[in-house]
Amino acid sequence: MINEGTFKALVVEKNDGQLVATMKQLTVEDLPREDVLIQVDYSTLNYKEGLGFANRNKIFRIFPIVPGVDLAGTVVESKSPNFKPGDQVILNGWSVGERYWGGYAQMARIKSDFLIPLPKGMDTKKAMSIGTAGYTAMLLTMSLEEAGVKPDSGPVIVTGAAGGVGSNAVAILAKLGYEVTALTKVGQEFTHDFLRQIGAREFAGGKEWLQMPAPLETQKWAGAVDTVGSMVLARIISEMKYAGCVSACGLAGGFDLSITVMPFILRGVSLRGVDSVWCPNPRRIAAWDRLVTDIPDAALDRINKVIKLDEVPQYAKEILAGNVTGHIVVDVNA
Template sequence: MKALVVRKDEESGKTSAAVEDLSVADLPEGDVTVAVEYSTVNYKDGLCIGPGGGLVRQYPHVPGIDFAGTVEESSDDRYKPGDKVVLTGWRVGEVHWGGYAQKARVKADWLVPLPGGLDSRQAMAVGTAGFTAMLAVMALEDHGLKPGQGPVLVTGAAGGVGSVATAILANLGYEVAAVTGRPETADYLTSLGATQIVPREDINETTKRPLEGETWAGCVDAVGGAMLARVLGQMKYGGSVAAVGLAGGAALPATVIPFLLRGVNLLGIDSVMQPYDNRLRAWERIASDLPMEKLEAMAHPATLADLPQLGADILKGQVKGRVVVDVNA
């Protein structure tokens, strides 16, 4: 089988990634062996393909935090050969070998049945990024967000999480304000359903004022850092921000004033260790609430051989939308 293998030079500490031929016997232990059909590229994948980012424990390593495919062998009663499955999270592709290979072996607990209405290619056009976006939308709804309450801000909107969040929110009837630092993506974001394009520089500067005008009914934030701090002070009373990423930094130079005077909620979204029932709920919502034509508009094809470059590009913020990796191409 072919796989993207990352190796580390012990002397220099540098890593290199290349497509290699491996044996099925090389796969790690697990309950279920899956014939992988598609994977995708997320920010974490860029780290695991390249510098490691503290995520990879042992080399050689096969990255790929997502995959979709068909069960080949299973020692667990929940899955049988021929079943279509999806995997996101559980530190697969980081600690455990992942989806950048033609076969993967994992624990049954980590898998979810492919939801009706989606094929494996579409599932990877969604991937962890889209799954995370759906979790964020669900969390905002669970905290009272409804269409008609005002614009919902999506930061990092042209990225993977942001693109899917924009499409889902627009499809559900929300007014979406999309933040981007790339003016050339405005037409793309409008095609996904954004009704307002917010230049990144308008909202990326810190302010000494802990509160500004009440502007946003909700927010899906993939940036963190100074932008998240600024957004918290612009939320409407009782509004919520779903925090999904830290592309702009892990520090949060904010005050508690928005929480105390406006009842703002900051909701942490983790996609890696989500319980099984919530995973099912999210995937079912994706199948029903994400327009497939919008998903196609944000998806770009790739092969295993393209991954070293794509990994470097996504770390620089140069990947738009979603990348679908055909591991058999």
């Protein structure tokens, strides 16, 4: 058993203001004193970790830290009545990998309040193929549904469609019967074949997406999933159809938003924010239960790339530079 000796972990330390990521051999005694010990199978790499490794946005709040906002694995020891050895569990969010040690290690000690059971019909690799990106995409989809956006309402646009959250949203919405338009950056037209394979019907792009829109543009979208923010989100809102809804979760393009109230009061448009980090467990579990069936395995195979733990810093640079298509799974035991 790994916990009887040493195990590998990717540890980030801060030296003279610079972040240093090092592969280390740790023991269970090096882990935080939380109530559930987990043997980790897989984690993920997301845009947030890209920011963290680049020492931007103060993602990593404690040092040393084992990053990784996700993990899936098996309980080895538990002081919680809610989990017992042998249980398979998932972790997403709760500032794990930021304020608490996360999933980039073969063993992890996690607060039991942060864990949910692995859904029936899903293994740990599929769980991390979905990861925070797919779980967030499911929350975004649920938000659109609750706003009354249905498959027959009209086209739905997904921004940042080639990224982790975006590609999962494309696959989920397409599986549910929505007519999906994918928005990608200028110069990322090479991703269109990939996006078409996972369900995108149409594509949007062009220089207008780099410009501020008029308060009201031509009505195009019944719904939208936005991972970008800033001018892209402003344009999406200005182009919404009457009673349309934008479900927003990201700020890859910036956290500013310059708009007028006109789309809201003249077209009845709604803007719904989606948070995956602090989402209450009942809604979190509901999203994961739907992910057993509402995202096609074939799409996950196309969306995901599996990397080794020691490759994380390299790929973190690539994901921040926009050079990664889809989603990255981290096999901590490879």
